[in-house]
Amino acid sequence: xxxxxxxxxxxxxxxxxxxxxxxxxxxxxxxxxxxxxxxxxxxxxxxxxxxxxxxxxxxxxxxxxxxxxxxxxxxxxxxxxxxxxxxxxxxxxxxxxxxxxxxxxxxxxxxxxxxxxxxxxxxxxxxxxxxxxxxxxxxxxxxxxxxxxxxxxxxxxxxxxxxxxxxxxxxxxxxxxxxxxxxxxxxxxxxxxxxxxxxxxxxxxxxxxxxxxxxxxxxxxxxxxxxxxxxxxxxxxxxxxxxxxxxxxxxxxxxxxxxxxx
Amino acid sequence: xxxxxxxxxxxxxxxxxxxxxxxxxxxxxxxxxxxxxxxxxxxxxxxxxxxxxxxxxxxxxxxxxxxxxxxxxxxxxxxxxxxxxxxxxxxxxxxxxxxxxxxxxxxxx
Numbered sequence: 001x002x003x004x005x006x007x008x009x010x011x012x013x014x015x016x017x018x019x020x021x022x023x024x025x026x027x028x029x030x031x032x033x034x035x036x037x038x039x040x041x042x043x044x045x046x047x048x049x050x051x052x053x054x055x056x057x058x059x060x061x062x063x064x065x066x067x068x069x070x071x072x073x074x075x076x077x078x079x080x081x082x083x084x085x086x087x088x089x090x091x092x093x094x095x096x097x098x099x100x101x102x103x104x105x106x107x108x109x110x111x112x113x114x115x116x117x118x119x120x121x122x123x124x125x126x127x128x129x130x131x132x133x134x135x136x137x138x139x140x141x142x143x144x145x146x147x148x149x150x151x152x153x154x155x156x157x158x159x160x161x162x163x164x165x166x167x168x169x170x171x172x173x174x175x176x177x178x179x180x181x182x183x184x185x186x187x188x189x190x191x192x193x194x195x196x197x198x199x200x201x202x203x204x205x206x207x208x209x210x211x212x213x214x215x216x217x218x219x220x221x222x223x224x225x226x227x228x229x230x231x232x233x234x235x236x237x238x239x240x241x242x243x244x245x246x247x248x249x250x251x252x253x254x255x256x257x258x259x260x261x262x
Numbered sequence: 263x264x265x266x267x268x269x270x271x272x273x274x275x276x277x278x279x280x281x282x283x284x285x286x287x288x289x290x291x292x293x294x295x296x297x298x299x300x301x302x303x304x305x306x307x308x309x310x311x312x313x314x315x316x317x318x319x320x321x322x323x324x325x326x327x328x329x330x331x332x333x334x335x336x337x338x339x340x341x342x343x344x345x346x347x348x349x350x351x352x353x354x355x356x357x358x359x360x361x362x363x364x365x366x367x368x369x370x371x
Binding site for chain 2: 047055057058061208211
């Protein structure tokens, strides 16, 4: 009897040891980073690749209108200073968040800074159609380039450390941190779909669930609601620090904006 | 939703006679289903594209009747046999007097 049951007992022990170890060793290494694009169906990937099928292209066309619009007190447009966006805005979105006048800001806040300081206009409301349009337009000019955020200053380094702390900090009623799902359990199934590594490579995205274009901050707030935490406000310093951390974590990955996600 | 909006057509410019060509169309439209409610409980009225038609030299070659289940910014792909050079007319008609049109020319050799 002992000879028949012994192999099954040791197999069970070995299997659970393998599973336990693989759960703990699921941290991504640099080479194993994977965009959420890889987890999509071929149809959705095709929708993202082809701008004629990508609904976010409408936002890019709206953004182009805003870029050229002189409807402000200064009667200037983005084009008045920045001229051809294909060259002037190329490589811009992949650098943000950055420091401006002692504050950490993301691309949306930089656009609003130009709106208020240079064009004497009211800044766009966060997540408004207009701000999403101009942000998608500017960010799309960097499609295909690698992410190049840096922390070559003590200011950015501190902001990065804060973002890293937020990423690893348990939150909400469910008491989960970003890292627990997106680092330790990336690739495992949650609610019928694979957990992505959560890289910001494609934002602003057209999300099929939203039937709309949305920003990275919208997605981060949704995640916080998902763990039943009070979400940080749009434009809050916590969200921008998280953005900086996520961009640095995705450094070198290909910029896909405008993305499509399920 | 506004009275009209952008649309995009993807189709080849030339084709051989008798060849099957693929046409993709997408229209910018938020599509309100008519089943959603506001925070105070009022029903948000339906506001969707109702029909899409494609004519090839004034002959209808494709027609779609859309219903609230259709996604926002509806995208459709269909095929047509290229018989002669001519003009394609695309028309979207929806609630609240929404109309969008687009056209494309095909050279058949």
